[in-house]
Amino acid sequence: MSFLCFQSPDPGKVRPLRTPPYPSSLPPWRDANTQQGKQGRATETAVKRYHIGSTGTSGADPNRHNCDGSGGSTSFPRPSPRKSMLTYILSFLPLSDQKEASLVSRAWYCAAQNALRETNVQYNIPVSSASLPAIKSLGLRGITCISLTNLDDSPASHEVLECVAYHLGPHLQSLCLSGGSPSEAAFVALILGCPALRILDLSGCNSLFTSGMLLAQPETAQRVQQVLSGLCELNLAGLWDLTDLSFNRLSSCAPSLERLSLAYCHLTFELGPAWGSLGPQDSSPSQLSFHNLLRFVKERAGRLHALDLSGTGLLPEALQALGQVAGLQLQELSLNGCQDLSTEAVAALCRLQSGLISLDLGGCSGLADGALVAISRGLGHLQRLSLRKLQRLTDAGCTALGGLQELQILDLAECCLVSGWGLAQALGSGHRAPAPLASLSLAYCASLKDASVLSLISVLSPSLRVLDLSSCVALTNRTLQAICAYLTHLSVLRLAWCKELQDWGLLGLGEPSEEPTQEPQLHQELEHQASGPKEPPQPQGPSLLMLRALQELDLTACSKLTDASLAKVLQFPQLKQLSLSLLPALTDKGLVAVAKGCPSLEHLVLSHCSLLSDEGWAQAASSWPRLRHLNLSSCSQLTEQ
Secondary structure, X not given: OEOOEEEOOOOOOOEEEEOOOOOOOOOHXXXXXXXOHHHEEEEEOXXXXXXXXXXXXXXXXXXXXXXXXXXXXXXXXXXXXXXXXXXXXXXXXXXXXXXXXXXXXXXXXXXXXXXXXXXXXXXXXXXXXXXXXXXXXXXXXXXOXXXXXXXXXXXHHHHHHHHHHHHOHHHOOEEEOOOOOOOHHHHHHHHHOOOOOOEEEOOOOHHHOOOOOOOOOHHHHHHHHHHHHHOOEEEOOOOOOOOHHHXXXXXXXXXXXXXXXXXXXXXXXXXXXXXXXXXXXXXXXXXXXXXXXXXXXXXXXXXOOEEEOOOOOOOHHHHHHHHOOOOOOOOEEEOOOOOOOOHHHHHHHXXXXXXXXXXXXXXXXXXXXXXXXXXXXXXXXXXXXXXXXXXXXXXXXXXXXXXXXXXXXXXXXXXXXXXXXXXXXXXXXXXXXXXXXXXXXXXXXXXXXXXXXXXXXXXXXXXXXXXXXXXXXXXXXXXXXXXXXXXXXXXXXXXXXXXXXXXXXXXXXXXXXXXXXXXXHHHHHHHOOOOXXXXXXXXXXXXXXXXXXXXXXXXXXXXXXXXXXXXXXXXXXXXXXXXXXXXXXXXXXXXXXXXXXXOOOOEEEOOOOOOOOHXXXXXXXXXXXXXXXXXXXXXXXXXXX
């Protein structure tokens, strides 16, 4: 059995997918349910949710058929005008629909593959002998981006690496070996077979650097340098055995580097006036030093645009030294978890590197409001900003965000002193148009209350697509109804652990009377089904149904919600991801209604829903043909049947 995964470089959700193989006797659309067809399996993820089905057959030659049905050629013919139009049409369909369309005929199968052949789709290939036929098939399609999982120093791994180098290597542009343990010789052989490589991910591959002898031979290093001359991005995150010598050898083979990650590497700091003045001959064979990194940055200042030093314990003096490098114009900088950084160091960085468009200072616990003021004044073109876990950040600092007119993504999660008033004031200032925010996270901001969030929602840009208010436990139905009224273009809404949300809020009904005698009557009213003889209660305000563009919804632990609302408002034909975990009142009746209203679900979490039974699940499952990920853990009434 052969397994594949594919995803964007920024991994998302993984889900299984059966795709047609290439049997020698039957076309792929005829073999979907045969025994051979069941041997071809794939799992995929993509930010755009595009994919190409993998092939994996036993005893079948994937080279036997062209897209037009002819045999003998090892490449697909140029698509006809009709096929090009079909490819264009299929490119607008969701991922699951494209997979189904590929089963119609050989022409449709080929058109679907062309529609899905995008540079940001990454195939995750488990390293095993069962993957060999699929690798050969992917080579015929010109796949350019792969990730090898479960890689070790076994003979099976060597065989897979040889197969990858031969079939995929000539056109491979992105290679991820994250967490693998290949031998140095196998790694070098693989790299030498990938002359077009532009992205290389070696994060967590400590086995390559343990001996300190990788690329120690000048002849080998020269050959690798010829192959990696076009490499633009190198990820060396989490390499605790990385030293100055091994880093210099590898980086010297990639003269075109533009993006470098050393996140969570053990970086040492030796303070002194000689910082950066030491040459390669002073490189340490036993540690990775900041002065060696600074020397590298000075040498590559004209090309280097993105740097990730998260978790390295970067000191304020070191950050200022980086910012002062002549000719360095960083666009992206990640310093997540560098707890020793000071507000003064960040202010200096903003003055020296004013071209930054992405900055991650999450977990830099020494920073306060002054850092945000400096960012607002110095980084006028900033588009992405993460300030997660800044416990000293307050609303006063958030008011400075009004100066970031190009900000698109803002992460203030776990900033416990942020209540939302400062952000609302910044975005609602009348002298300038609000920033075109597309994503906002205020998760775990315990100070958020309805009043401040209502003020914030009213000034948020219509361009907002992602809103995360998870674990803002004080928020109530007032906030939810404001979201439904003002943010109708949302595609992602996360309200996990907002325990005050109730049925009437989701339904858009008026707040029920607090008199105890009215509660049974209200419950009966909410429980009324649309199929009943009478009309159901009409919404008196905005309901969740107004968010027609939703693709992801998280209502985890909103424990006051029941079938009464969930069955009526969860009617989203395009919803792909849904979490209803920890809802004690969700029953089979509600689950079946949700299944009928959300037929496109691909990712579903129902853990700890104790009232769900086998019978209810069986009825609901028939409405979810696209379901790929399912979590039913701790549903006590469900059995293995």
